[in-house]
Amino acid sequence: MEPSLLIYYFSGTGNARNVAHWFSDVASHQQIPAETTDIAKIDRKRITSPPPGSLVGFVSPTHGFNYPPAMMYFIFRFPQSRGNRAFLMNTRAGLKLSKWFVPGLSGIALWLSAMVLLLKGYRIVGLRSIDLPSNWISFHPGVKEKVVESLYRHCKGITETFALKVLSGKKVYTAFRDIIQDILIMPISIGYFFVGRFILAKSFYATDACDKCDICIDNCPVKAILTIDNRPFWSYRCESCMRCMNNCPKRAIETAHGYIIGIMCLLNIGIMVWFWQWVGRFITIPAGNGWAKTGVTLTGWVLTFLVMVVSYRIYHYLLRIPVIRQLFYYTSFTRYKFWRRYKPSRKMISQLP
Numbered sequence: 275m276e277p278s279l280l281i282y283y284f285s286g287t288g289n290a291r292n293v294a295h296w297f298s299d300v301a302s303h304q305q306i307p308a309e310t311t312d313i314a315k316i317d318r319k320r321i322t323s324p325p326p327g328s329l330v331g332f333v334s335p336t337h338g339f340n341y342p343p344a345m346m347y348f349i350f351r352f353p354q355s356r357g358n359r360a361f362l363m364n365t366r367a368g369l370k371l372s373k374w375f376v377p378g379l380s381g382i383a384l385w386l387s388a389m390v391l392l393l394k395g396y397r398i399v400g401l402r403s404i405d406l407p408s409n410w411i412s413f414h415p416g417v418k419e420k421v422v423e424s425l426y427r428h429c430k431g432i433t434e435t436f437a438l439k440v441l442s443g444k445k446v447y448t449a450f451r452d453i454i455q456d457i458l459i460m461p462i463s464i465g466y467f468f469v470g471r472f473i474l475a476k477s478f479y480a481t482d483a484c485d486k487c488d489i490c491i492d493n494c495p496v497k498a499i500l501t502i503d504n505r506p507f508w509s510y511r512c513e514s515c516m517r518c519m520n521n522c523p524k525r526a527i528e529t530a531h532g533y534i535i536g537i538m539c540l541l542n543i544g545i546m547v548w549f550w551q552w553v554g555r556f557i558t559i560p561a562g563n564g565w566a567k568t569g570v571t572l573t574g575w576v577l578t579f580l581v582m583v584v585s586y587r588i589y590h591y592l593l594r595i596p597v598i599r600q601l602f603y604y605t606s607f608t609r610y611k612f613w614r615r616y617k618p619s620r621k622m623i624s625q626l627p
């Protein structure tokens with residue numbers, strides 16, 4: 275029997291995966307044939323068209339106020355439809371302050387993908403954000419287990435209610451509640467897509483505790499970690515999904531805050547200032563000429579990006595020197611004991627495959 279519900283998900287640390295399974299469990303309880311697919315485990319370029327009449331779902335974390343590129347490109351390439359129904363969900367960085375559940379921010383995550391699917395002929399019947407704990411441990415210490423359990427319990431119920439409604443044929447557009455803030459933060463989503471994510475992808479390194487077990491390499495959903503000089507090397511394919519850093523059995527993966535702040539940011543700010551001064555010596559951009567100004571700014575950004583690529587190669591080379599490795603280690607906040615790694619709720623997912 276062909277499945278009537280197809281869910282495609284991308285997940286770094288398990289939140290989006292769990293949401294996808296909670297949704298498909300609701301369908302299974304109603305005897306609706308459902309199939310849940312991790313897009314990291316399939317050939318994303320060869321997707322067959324969904325059977326006519328089936329409901330298609332996409333579930334993914336939010337990265338920099340957007341879907342991560344793996345999910346975005348998957349949706350861009352997804353086969354066209356003649357009227358299939360589709361729903362989109364994003365997991366976000368939820369918080370719990372005292373008794374209050376505080377939502378994360380979606381930005382363009384759902385809107386851009388919904389537009390693409392609409393143009394491909396899908397009827398969008400559901401748009402829903404789910405505020406599970408943040409897994410962004412390059413940025414902040416992992417959320418405490420008690421809070422994780424509480425957010426998970428809260429979000430499982432929300433997902434099931436959403437699933438019941440969508441499966442019964444209702445349209446649920448809860449995401450419209452956030453549309454104003456989503457529009458306001460749109461410029462940041464664009465900045466993150468073109469610049470921010472590349473800086474983040476270059477923030478990881480393996481410390482001396484690494485025993486080269488290759489677990490990070492084998493489990494990376496986008497195969498972004500290479501072996502160079504017998505050490506893990508994070509390539510630009512990295513989506514900063516946080517899986518490797520959270521799952522390393524030796525806790526050997528750190529975020530190089532010292533390198534990011536001290537070298538990359540300062541170096542790049544310096545380059546931008548120097549570039550504008552250099553341009554100023556040769557060209558006078560007439561006041562009000564927005565195009566010329568944009569052109570120079572874009573050239574500055576391209577230059578900055580190139581410097582970033584080169585500086586990361588030098589950084590990785592320097593990591594071979596023990597004293598330099600120690601220097602980066604001592605300036606990484608993630609090395610401190612209180613900087614927990616993120617683990618999704620064990621209680622709420624124990625029944626999942």
Ligand SMILES: Cc1cc2nc3c(=O)[nH]c(=O)nc-3n(C[C@H](O)[C@H](O)[C@H](O)COP(=O)(O)O)c2cc1C
Nearest residue numbers: 286287288289290336338339366367378379408409
């Ligand atoms: C690099 C990165 C960027 C993120 N950006 C956002 C964001 O813009 N808005 C938000 O609400 N959460 C953001 N988060 C938090 C994740 O979307 C959230 O924790 C999600 O539930 C993780 O899902 P996963 O476990 O399936 O990977 C970000 C996390 C990472 C690692």
Ligand code: SF4
Nearest residue numbers: 484485487488490522
């Ligand atoms: S998982 Fe950890 S210990 Fe294993 S290779 Fe990766 S960094 Fe090294």
Ligand code: SF4
Nearest residue numbers: 494512513515516518
């Ligand atoms: S390298 Fe690590 S953070 Fe980057 S995509 Fe792979 S598992 Fe995720």
